Amino acid sequence: MILPVHDRIRTHLTRLLAELYALDGRAMPTVALEYPPNRTLGDLGTPVAFELARRLKKAPRAIAQEIAGAFGALEGIARVAPAPNGYLNFFLERRAFLIDRLAPAPPAPRTAARKAIVEHTAINPNKAAHIGHLRNSALGDTLVRVLRFRGIPVEVQNYIDDTGVQVADVVVGFRVLERRTVDGIRQLADSTRFDYYCWDLYARVTEWYDEDKTRLSHRAETLHDIEHGGNDAAAIGAFIADRIVRCHLRTMARMNVDYDLLTWEGDILRLKFWAQAFDVLKASGAVYLKTEGPLAGCWVMPIQEDEGSNPKSQSPKPNAQSPKPEGEREPVTDIDEEDAGEREKVIVRSNGVVTYVGKDIAYQFWKLGLLGRDFQYRIFEERPHGPLWATCSTGGEATHPSFGGAAWVYNVIDVRQSYLQKLLKQALVAAGHPEGAERSHHFSYEMVALSHATARELGFAPPPDSEEAKRPFVSVSGRKGLGVKADDLLDTLMRNAAREVAARNPEFSEAERDRIAQMIGVAAVRYFLIKFSTNKMIVFDLGEALSFEGESGPYVQYAVVRANNIFQKLQRRDGLDERGLLATLGEVPAGELAGEYGSHEIWELVLEAARLDEVVEQVIPSLEFSVLAKHAFSLAQAFNAFYHRSPILNEERDDVRRWRAAAVMYVRNQLTRALDLMGISVPPRM
RNA sequence: GCGCCCGUAGCUCAGUUGGAUAGAGCGCCGGACUUCGAAUCCGUAGGCCGCAGGUUCGAGUCCUGCCGGGCGCGCCA
Numbered sequence: 235m236i237l238p239v240h241d242r243i244r245t246h247l248t249r250l251l252a253e254l255y256a257l258d259g260r261a262m263p264t265v266a267l268e269y270p271p272n273r274t275l276g277d278l279g280t281p282v283a284f285e286l287a288r289r290l291k292k293a294p295r296a297i298a299q300e301i302a303g304a305f306g307a308l309e310g311i312a313r314v315a316p317a318p319n320g321y322l323n324f325f326l327e328r329r330a331f332l333i334d335r336l337a338p339a340p341p342a343p344r345t346a347a348r349k350a351i352v353e354h355t356a357i358n359p360n361k362a363a364h365i366g367h368l369r370n371s372a373l374g375d376t377l378v379r380v381l382r383f384r385g386i387p388v389e390v391q392n393y394i395d396d397t398g399v400q401v402a403d404v405v406v407g408f409r410v411l412e413r414r415t416v417d418g419i420r421q422l423a424d425s426t427r428f429d430y431y432c433w434d435l436y437a438r439v440t441e442w443y444d445e446d447k448t449r450l451s452h453r454a455e456t457l458h459d460i461e462h463g464g465n466d467a468a469a470i471g472a473f474i475a476d477r478i479v480r481c482h483l484r485t486m487a488r489m490n491v492d493y494d495l496l497t498w499e500g501d502i503l504r505l506k507f508w509a510q511a512f513d514v515l516k517a518s519g520a521v522y523l524k525t526e527g528p529l530a531g532c533w534v535m536p537i538q539e540d541e542g543s544n545p546k547s548q549s550p551k552p553n554a555q556s557p558k559p560e561g562e563r564e565p566v567t568d569i570d571e572e573d574a575g576e577r578e579k580v581i582v583r584s585n586g587v588v589t590y591v592g593k594d595i596a597y598q599f600w601k602l603g604l605l606g607r608d609f610q611y612r613i614f615e616e617r618p619h620g621p622l623w624a625t626c627s628t629g630g631e632a633t634h635p636s637f638g639g640a641a642w643v644y645n646v647i648d649v650r651q652s653y654l655q656k657l658l659k660q661a662l663v664a665a666g667h668p669e670g671a672e673r674s675h676h677f678s679y680e681m682v683a684l685s686h687a688t689a690r691e692l693g694f695a696p697p698p699d700s701e702e703a704k705r706p707f708v709s710v711s712g713r714k715g716l717g718v719k720a721d722d723l724l725d726t727l728m729r730n731a732a733r734e735v736a737a738r739n740p741e742f743s744e745a746e747r748d749r750i751a752q753m754i755g756v757a758a759v760r761y762f763l764i765k766f767s768t769n770k771m772i773v774f775d776l777g778e779a780l781s782f783e784g785e786s787g788p789y790v791q792y793a794v795v796r797a798n799n800i801f802q803k804l805q806r807r808d809g810l811d812e813r814g815l816l817a818t819l820g821e822v823p824a825g826e827l828a829g830e831y832g833s834h835e836i837w838e839l840v841l842e843a844a845r846l847d848e849v850v851e852q853v854i855p856s857l858e859f860s861v862l863a864k865h866a867f868s869l870a871q872a873f874n875a876f877y878h879r880s881p882i883l884n885e886e887r888d889d890v891r892r893w894r895a896a897a898v899m900y901v902r903n904q905l906t907r908a909l910d911l912m913g914i915s916v917p918p919r920m
Numbered sequence: 921g922c923g924c925c926c927g928u929a930g931c932u933c934a935g936u937u938g939g940a941u942a943g944a945g946c947g948c949c950g951g952a953c954u955u956c957g958a959a960u961c962c963g964u965a966g967g968c969c970g971c972a973g974g975u976u977c978g979a980g981u982c983c984u985g986c987c988g989g990g991c992g993c994g995c996c997a
Contacts, residue, residue: 264937287977294977358997398997400997534995537993591997593997649924651992652923653993681990705990770925771925771991781945785934785944789959793960853936860934877960879961883956
């Protein structure tokens with residue numbers, strides 16, 4: 235890991251600059267650390283002299299020379315070199331650096347970090363999951379892993395909208411279109427792929443509505459029944475939601491995605507979370523009753539378009555202190571009710587029913603520990619590593635872990651919900667919790683569409699002369715049943731992987747082959763869903779996603795498998811294991827590592843591998859995991875090139891062999907960690 | 921109409937605190953398996969970074985305008 239070295243240089247340099255140029259805190263430039271384009275220039279470099287040039291009225295080059303001259307000794311730094319163009323470059327103590335990083339890691343220091351809640355997945359529990367949902371969970375789960383890597387405690391929640399329109403529509407499908415009873419549906423669920431069945435039924439219901447709009451009265455009626463409970467529709471709705479959620483959990487488990495708590499919307503209603511939040515919002519003036527105009531009788535929240543309404547976001551740090559007390563914050567901007575052009579969002583309808591935004595506000599308050607109420611909790615299912623909990627409104631377990639009340643909240647929801655998520659933050663500010671707003675993140679990402687080729691392959695080709703046909707992609711639509719089901723994709727992926735594995739390892743048993751194929755399939759999807767910027771739409775193409783070559787998850791896995799093979803052979807052939815290797819590194823001549831034999835390639839590998847912590851640090855505030863994916867890929871790429879060029883087992887010079895093996899060991903360790911952050915495991919062979 | 925996002929190689933994309941020579945993958949073409957596994961590697965070709973201004977020692981990156989595309993803006997969720 236490289237960050238401790240950054241910190242050491244930065245601290246040293248800051249003190250040095252203060253002495254050298256009598257700079258006080260305000261005048262002190264930030265010491266940015268970068269990587270020179272090649273190792274002959276240095277291992278780390280800073281453009282700090284450029285920043286000082288104007289203030290000191292001196293050429294950057296002269297400043298860099300002065301700093302280098304006064305630098306003195308610093309642990310881990312072999313040499314400081316001012317570059318002719320003004321950069322200040324550093325050379326590291328290579329041997330110590332690598333030995334340090336190979337030593338067994340000390341137990342992670344206890345951090346005072348407060349809990350973060352990550353909510354992701356949140357699929358309507360009325361049909362099978364599709365490829366778009368996988369993007370959500372892949373991003374959400376990676377966020378969870380990355381935060382935990384940094385020592386931040388994380389609670390993972392999956393929100394279940396069991397009382398919404400989508401469940402109601404499937405209830406209508408079963409009751410009205412198919413005339414089934416609860417028992418009939420249960421039988422069906424026990425004997426079919428229930429989530430697939432509902433996928434089709436849901437599409438049929440949508441069509442049925444489209445044929446005759448008056449049929450929508452069935453939806454309204456069902457929605458009402460579900461919300462009030464104690465009737466057939468509610469029982470069917472509850473059954474469907476429960477069964478479909480279990481299907482979703484199985485699908486997600488295939489992707490190595492897991493949760494701590496399922497929060498059910500029905501419980502938010504039954505426990506009257508909204509009533510509580512409503513009181514707070516009314517008291518603070520965040521919402522008010524319209525007495526005239528088209529919205530008369532509605533409780534509304536004014537929508538602010540100015541900058542002040544969108545507080546800057548903060549990201550958690552393991553050692554961050556508690557937020558400033560609210561008293562030190564700027565006062566909430568006054569809401570100008572007289573402003574004629576102002577827009578208003580209805581929170582409570584004139585018929586007294588709260589909107590989706592209202593429920594979400596209450597839920598967000600609870601997540602931040604600002605509501606003053608809690609759920610009851612039941613065990614949803616037992617798992618090897620402990621129970622999966624779910625909320626409930628009556629008869630909960632007497633003892634349960636503590637949920638909610640987090641310092642940081644991440645809501646992983648697609649970009650179309652940006653507007654609502656912004657309202658959520660505004661509500662927090664208006665209710666007097668600006669710091670809660672700053673610590674609430676909408677983790678937004680773009681949609682997944684289908685390529686025309688893939689749509690055609692699946693039988694969704696749009697009519698030749700339609701608008702859709704002219705577009706560069708085909709939109710998925712759960713309502714129309716148009717899309718790639720997650721399990722179908724995973725099945726295809728794993729089938730293809732199994733074929734590849736079998737071709738290369740004919741001696742494998744079927745079970746072994748399938749176990750490995752599964753790991754490879756997961757690597758392929760998860761990497762594919764992570765490697766694009768979140769604000770870029772993914773035009774999903776089966777062929778591309780199925781590819782195990784080039785920039786892909788399996789490519790990175792393959793590099794690690796190769797590295798592991800080297801160690802297995804080293805041990806078998808030469809009796810040299812990792813511990814034995816480590817023990818000798820202090821004595822072995824380090825010419826190969828130092829680049830004295832003409833190539834710096836193993837040092838390049840080590841330095842690049844060490845950057846994982848820096849990459850993670852960068853990835854948390856930006857929420858751009860493509861950076862992490864790219865890092866892993868380029869490290870794997872560098873390793874593969876090295877592997878090809880530089881033999882280890884057959885290298886005759888013992889010192890060279892040992893340093894190469896040590897570098898491979900470190901790269902392997904770091905790549906394994908990077909893959910784990912993406913939810914990808916390493917197969918024993920592939 | 922208003923708001924947000926995108927425009928970089930033939931295609932798909934990196935380039936996220938403004939820094940040293942704009943990079944990958946795929947595709948094309950040409951090479952490398954009696955050698956730690958070729959799901960690999962090496963090489964060739966391919967760029968008015970949408971356009972025009974501005975800020976800066978320095979702009980693909982920041983600002984303004986324009987052009988092209990996507991998505992939002994409901995007493996739906």
